[in-house]
Amino acid sequence: MTDTLDPIVLNVLYAAMGGVMTLIFMWLGCKIFNHLVCFDISDELGKGNLAVGLMVVGIFIGVGIAMGLVIGLGLN
Numbered sequence: 001m002t003d004t005l006d007p008i009v010l011n012v013l014y015a016a017m018g019g020v021m022t023l024i025f026m027w028l029g030c031k032i033f034n035h036l037v038c039f040d041i042s043d044e045l046g047k048g049n050l051a052v053g054l055m056v057v058g059i060f061i062g063v064g065i066a067m068g069l070v071i072g073l074g075l076n
Contacts, residue, residue: 018071022064029063030056 005013034041044052 014071018067021071022067025067026060026063029059033059 030041039052041052041056045056
């Protein structure tokens, strides 16, 4: 099947699937971490807790880098 598709279309398809997978894993990582800590992340963000916001940003960056490496190395 991949022999009949144009490589540009195939790369766009890989990028779109990788983007969706990354968003799913970021959501899942935040949900799992929310169950591990003794406070509610959304409540703390609503109160303006900067430390929790930075923690969530760190989670998103870490998961994004990991998924980018997995997807990028999977294409080679």
